[in-house]
Amino acid sequence: MNKRQIPKGFRDLLPQEVRIKRELEKRVAELLQSYGYVEIITPVLERLEVIETGTGRNIREDLFLLTDREGGVLSLRPEMTVPIARMAATHLRDEKFPQRLFYLANVFRYVQPNLAHYREFWQAGIELLGASGPWADAEVIILAVKSLLAAGFSNFKISINHIGIINSVLYDSGLTQDQREQIRALVEKKDLVRLHRVLDILPIEAEKKETLAQLPILHGSIDTIKKIPFLEKNFQALKAAGQLTEIYEVLRDCGIEEYIVIDMGVLRGLNYYTGVVFEGYSPELGYGLLGGGRYDNLMGQFGAPASAVGFSMGLERLALVVPQPPVGPPKYVIGGRDFMRMHLRAETLRKQGFIAEMDLEGLSEEAFMAKWKEQNRELLFLD
C-alpha cells in the first residue's frame, strides 16, 4: 500500500474540511478588506538566505530545505512575515505608506505532527508596513480580536506584552548575547526550574534577578505592569511599559478590553520582534490560535527600513474550535430520459442561485429515487 502514503504531517482536505476552511477565509478576508487591507501572494519557496536574514539561524531545524539546480538552498516558507518584508522591500518601497497587506497562505515546518501541528498548515494574517506608534499596534490587535469574532468564535483572550521590557533589563545586565538568549528562551518556555538555576549562578544584580524571575508569571489586568519589580530602575524598560500601557488604553477605549490580558511571559519565539507582542488563546484548545507583534528592524534587513506590525492565525486550529458554518441552499439532483430537458431545467435552477446536479446514467425513475433518497437533496425526475 506504499502507493497510498502521503508525507508525514501533511493532509488531504476533503470537501467538508475545505468548506469550513473557505468559509473561515471568506469571513476573515471580508473583515480585513473592510479595513483597507489588500491581499498578496508570494512564492511558496524562498531562498534560505532570505528566511535566515529575517528569523536568524536558530530555526533551521524546523525548515524543509531543498536545493535548486544552481546549487542554491531553498526553503519552503515557514511563515509569511519574512517573505512579505522581502517582497515589500523590493516592490513597494516607492509606494505611499502605510501599506496594509493580508494573506491566506500555506506554510511549512518540520514539527512532530499531532492534533494541532501539521507540517503544512494554513495561515491568515496581516502586515501593516510603515506605521509606528500605539494606534498602529492597536489597529492590528483589534483586527486580531475581530478576526476571531468574524470567524464565529468568542471564547478567547489575547495576551499582550512589550518585548522591550525584558530586552532592556537583559541588555542592561552586562550578560553575553548567548546568556541573554538563554534567559529569554527560559522565560518564553516558562522553564522556571532552569530559569531559577541559571539566574542563581549569573553575576548580575539581585534586583535584576528578581525582575527576570517574576516576568514569566506576571499575568492579568493592566495593573500587572505595576507589579514588575524594579521596573523604575531601567529607563528603556519603563518606556516600553509606558508604550504597552498606551496600547492597552487604546484597546480599552475601543471596547475590546474583555479580550485583552497583559502577560509578561509572552515573548514569541522569533528574533525579529522589537515592540508589542501578542498571542491568542482559547480554553477550548491546548495550543495558541494566533500570534504577532511589532518588528521595526526587519524591513531594514532587506534594505528598505520601515516600521511594521502584524499577526497571523492558524486556520486549522481555528477550524477545531469554531462552530460548523451553516450548510448552503438545497441542492437539486435531476434525473430523466431526455438530456436536453434535464439540462434546461438545471440551468434554470442554477440561474436562480441553486446548485443543480444531473444524473448522468439515464436511470429509471425508480432506480434514480432509490439511489439518491438517502442523500440530503431535492430530487426531480423529468419523465
Add this chain to the structure above:
Amino acid sequence: MNQDYLTVALCKGSLLKSTCRLFDAVDLPVDGIIEESRSMVFSFPERKIKYIMCRPTDVPTYVEQGAADLGVVGKDVIVEQRKDVFEMIDLGFGYCRFVVAGPERLAGIGTKDLNYKRVATKFPVVAESFFRDLGLQAEIIKLHGNVELAPIMGLADVIVDLVSTGKTLKENHLLELAPIMDSTARLICNMVSYRTKYDMIQPLLEKLNEKVPAVAGK
C-alpha cells in the same frame, strides 16, 4: 478542556505517595487516590479538581495537548519526551540520574573513549543528544527494559540508564562511567491553561513553592 475544573495528570508508581503528601500539605483533596489503585479518574466536584492517573511517559502528552492542565512527572520523562509544556516547579522528590554505565573492565575511561560505542537504552533521545553534544558518534540501541542485560550479552558496549541508588548496576557488575543529568519530579503545566486558568493555577503554584523544600533537587 473543562473550564471550571482543574485537571491534574498524576502517574502511578513511586512518585504518587510523595505527590499526595505534598498536595495534602497545600490543602488539595487526595482522599482515596493511593488506596483505590485501579481507578483512572478521581473527581472532587466541590473543590473543582480532577485527577487522572496515567503512565509516567504519558503525563507530558496529556498536558501538552491540554487534556490535563497540570501534571506531575519526572524530569527524566520530560527530557525524553520533548513535549512543549511549561515546567513550573522542581518538587524535589523522586531523585534519580541519567548515567552512562558499562562493564567493570571499562573503569576509568574518559568520555571521548565512548566514541563509536554501541549504547543500549530505554531513553534514545537523552542518549543521542548526550553523545551528539560531546561531538561523539554512538550507535543507539533502543530496548524496552532490563537494559543491564545488553552489555552482559554483548548486544551493546555500554548503557544509558536511570539510577537512583546504583544497586542494580552493582548487581550486574556495571560501573557508572559518566554522569548525564540529575532528575527529580516536576510540576508541568499546559501552555494555554496557565493563561486561561491563571487565577486557579498561579495561587496553587505559590502555595506549592512555599511547601517544597528550598534545597529540593539540588
